[in-house]
Amino acid sequence: MAEATITESSIKTALADRLKAVHVEVQDMSGGCGQAFTTLIVSPEFAGKNSLKRHRLVNAALKDEISQIHAWTAKCQTPEEWEKEKAATGGHDGPSMEGTTDGKVVGVDQ
Amino acid sequence: MRRLQTFFHESHSATPHPTMFSRSLVTRQLLRQTARPATTRLSAPPSLLLRRLLSDQTRQAIDKAVGSAPVVLFMKGTPExxxxxxxxxxxxxxxxxxxxPDKFAAFNVLEDPELRQGIxxxxxxxxxxxxxxxxEFVGGxxxxVSMHQSGELAKLLDEKRVLLKEEQQAAAAADGKEQ
Incomplete structure (x- = not known):
């Protein structure tokens, strides 16, 4: 199978299908080459799981996609946590920008 | 595996003398200790790279790396x-x-294609x-970052007794201000 191009929308669709995600925000931080993404994933499937387990769930759901890109960041929240953080931050809950410079990841060409 | 071990020993021999602790930044120390890139690679025939499954040899080498210090980071590049x-x-x-720094080791996966894939x-x-x-695998x-922000990381590192003693940290911080 030819490798399909990974886009913000393909990631969103995959997470909605495979993780029952109720809200997904995807930000391309590659500067256009489609190789680096940071995401906020809200899914009830994360309930009762620690951070490591949540990430493993996402990694498994997006195994093929992640193997094709260089940089992948995920923030995994349950719907309740998401509501709480939105309330606490005045609606400013979004993907993590850690590891980036001005929203672009550096050094991914390695 | 043998070579990996050599790298590890080299990396430790680069640890500065304990009395130097108070003179430089903690991060510096952390950086310096593992600053030297691995000059050697896991020895394995190139065909091994094409295999999907992790070979016993690579697994053993990684076991060794993981156990080489209480805190081990596999990273791209060197701490420096x-x-x-x-x-x-x-x-x-x-x-x-x-x-x-004495309880820390870093491995540069860019120096070693097999480690990069194997890990x-x-x-x-x-x-x-x-x-x-x-x-024990903590995460990426x-x-x-999230454990750092929530305080979980500080708690874990403290429990595992891998932090510098308070006076060493204070000395390092004070020294940092002078510079």
């Missing part, structure tokens, strides 16, 4: 010159937390960096 923003963020956090399978984790504490950059 990280080659990726995520590896940089991770090493900075370990420095900020005050991890004792992903070994940890069942698709990205670099990867942090191990007491041979996202998890390191």
């Amino acid at each position: 010159t990280p080659q990726c923003g995520f590896s940089r963020a991770s090493i900075q956090i370990l420095g900020m937390q005050g991890v004792d 992903k399978e070994y940890s069942d984790w698709p990205t670099i960096p990867q942090l191990y504490i007491d041979k 950059c996202d998890i390191i």
